[in-house]
Amino acid sequence: MNNFQAQAGVFYGVGVGPGDPLLITLKAHQLILSADVICYLANESGTSQARDIAQYSIKSRDESALEIAIPMPMSTNRTAANGAYDLGAQQIVEQIKQNKSVVFLCEGDPLFFGSFSYLLERLSDDHRCLVVPGISSVNASASALQQPLTLLQESFVVMSGRHTDAQLEQALNTHDSVVIMKAGRARPRILAMLDKTGRIQDANYLAYIGSAEEEIIIDVSQLANKPGPYFSLFVVLRQERNS
Amino acid sequence: MNNFQAQAGVFYGVGVGPGDPLLITLKAHQLILSADVICYLANESGTSQARDIAQYSIKSRDESALEIAIPMPMSTNRTAANGAYDLGAQQIVEQIKQNKSVVFLCEGDPLFFGSFSYLLERLSDDHRCLVVPGISSVNASASALQQPLTLLQESFVVMSGRHTDAQLEQALNTHDSVVIMKAGRARPRILAMLDKTGRIQDANYLAYIGSAEEEIIIDVSQLANKPGPYFSLFVVLRQERNS
Numbered sequence: 129m130n131n132f133q134a135q136a137g138v139f140y141g142v143g144v145g146p147g148d149p150l151l152i153t154l155k156a157h158q159l160i161l162s163a164d165v166i167c168y169l170a171n172e173s174g175t176s177q178a179r180d181i182a183q184y185s186i187k188s189r190d191e192s193a194l195e196i197a198i199p200m201p202m203s204t205n206r207t208a209a210n211g212a213y214d215l216g217a218q219q220i221v222e223q224i225k226q227n228k229s230v231v232f233l234c235e236g237d238p239l240f241f242g243s244f245s246y247l248l249e250r251l252s253d254d255h256r257c258l259v260v261p262g263i264s265s266v267n268a269s270a271s272a273l274q275q276p277l278t279l280l281q282e283s284f285v286v287m288s289g290r291h292t293d294a295q296l297e298q299a300l301n302t303h304d305s306v307v308i309m310k311a312g313r314a315r316p317r318i319l320a321m322l323d324k325t326g327r328i329q330d331a332n333y334l335a336y337i338g339s340a341e342e343e344i345i346i347d348v349s350q351l352a353n354k355p356g357p358y359f360s361l362f363v364v365l366r367q368e369r370n371s
Numbered sequence: 372m373n374n375f376q377a378q379a380g381v382f383y384g385v386g387v388g389p390g391d392p393l394l395i396t397l398k399a400h401q402l403i404l405s406a407d408v409i410c411y412l413a414n415e416s417g418t419s420q421a422r423d424i425a426q427y428s429i430k431s432r433d434e435s436a437l438e439i440a441i442p443m444p445m446s447t448n449r450t451a452a453n454g455a456y457d458l459g460a461q462q463i464v465e466q467i468k469q470n471k472s473v474v475f476l477c478e479g480d481p482l483f484f485g486s487f488s489y490l491l492e493r494l495s496d497d498h499r500c501l502v503v504p505g506i507s508s509v510n511a512s513a514s515a516l517q518q519p520l521t522l523l524q525e526s527f528v529v530m531s532g533r534h535t536d537a538q539l540e541q542a543l544n545t546h547d548s549v550v551i552m553k554a555g556r557a558r559p560r561i562l563a564m565l566d567k568t569g570r571i572q573d574a575n576y577l578a579y580i581g582s583a584e585e586e587i588i589i590d591v592s593q594l595a596n597k598p599g600p601y602f603s604l605f606v607v608l609r610q611e612r613n614s
Contacts, residue, residue, distance in 0.1 A: 152397055154400060154427075157397060184397075240510055259513075260514060263396065264510055267504040270481075270483065270504070271480075271481065271482060271504040275482065276488040277483050277484075278484055278529070281533060283538070283542070285527065290524060295526065303528070
């Protein structure tokens with residue numbers, strides 16, 4: 129097999145996929161093995177979802193190899209998050225300036241609803257950056273459900289729990305296939321909009337796809353009407369489809 | 372590393388990603404190595420894009436191991452295509468009934484604008500099927516452009532060259548980020564709609580991402596106003612974005 133080695137002085141944003149440690153690409157795997165430094169976001173207790181997903185690749189690294197955990201406050205306060213990204217970017221730049229290769233691990237795909245873009249915008253003007261795509265939870269959901277996301281003339285839109293009720297309602301009324309990412313805190317609002325638009329029957333709920341905590345609910349009327357985990361999403365597909 | 376072996380009598384739909392042979396997942400790689408039979412669509416001259424992408428994984432297989440190429444006519448005639456899928460499904464069933472493991476290779480992701488769903492609908496009622504997601508060209512495009520597909524409140528829609536002018540126009544007028552897949556034959560219509568909606572400056576054009584024939588054009592006004600390759604797409608992102 130071709131070998132793809134992390135290059136000196138380059139910052140890599142690398143997608144590690146949705147949760148299953150084997151849904152990482154050969155390129156991501158080889159970069160993790162060969163990078164001088166790996167880094168990732170971590171919560172206040174030091175846990176990193178991205179690092180957990182990449183466990184099989186990481187355990188083949190030299191145990192003494194450098195890892196940088198960037199602590200990210202759980203708050204929705206943008207100022208706190210921006211401070212954390214500033215600090216993380218500064219630590220990464222210190223390594224790049226010493227001509228180290230630095231691999232930043234991202235859940236799913238780096239540039240799809242991910243936080244990697246906040247690091248990229250801080251680094252891309254002055255440093256060599258490369259991005260390696262990852263499997264997004266959108267594609268992993270379709271595989272788990274064994275349902276096509278789109279067929280022929282169907283329209284397909286991706287929203288997030290950050291969108292307003294009116295935006296969600298309009299998308300559900302307009303498009304055949306609607307994926308709603310980051311459905312955790314917004315779950316009660318999303319359930320209300322699914323009900324209002326008559327699309328409860330079309331909806332599927334998935335959380336932590338491909339990991340030990342995976343949850344797939346086909347009848348979303350059984351879902352508790354309260355906030356759920358951050359890594360959850362709704363996949364809304366027409367029941368009757370013209371293939 | 373964990374090993375994931377293809378199981379006897381199971382039909383696997385496996386995404387091989389957008390073109391770079393290293394953008395295949397560890398799971399797909401291990402399934403290709405361990406499957407009794409691999410199969411894929413091939414054009415009239417016998418070439419298979421999916422097989423080409425999976426070359427690094429395939430060359431580690433036993434050379435005498437069975438491969439089934441399903442010939443797919445280039446025509447847009449649905450009857451001809453349906454006949455080809457019927458024939459392919461029949462060949463796959465013959466293998467499954469002999470308790471062989473069968474891996475069908477799909478460009479990009481199996482259930483995202485792919486032809487795999489036509490095989491899945493023929494096989495899923497009577498046979499055990501599993502789907503392994505792949506990197507879609509949507510995510511690979513964002514990585515190649517080093518641009519986030521969506522930020523915060525932006526809306527994101529995926530269309531295809533199969534949509535009508537009116538549908539394309541409406542999507543370009545309504546959504547911040549618009550990806551238009553399968554842009555080959557429809558390129559002149561797409562360029563006209565980009566012009567009509569004032570989004571020529573927002574558009575990027577990509578073809579054969581990650582392969583030797585990769586083409587990325589940031590100024591799409593330079594694109595010839597004529598049909599292009601099937602594996603091409605437009606990624607339309609706002610020039611001014613609020614991060």
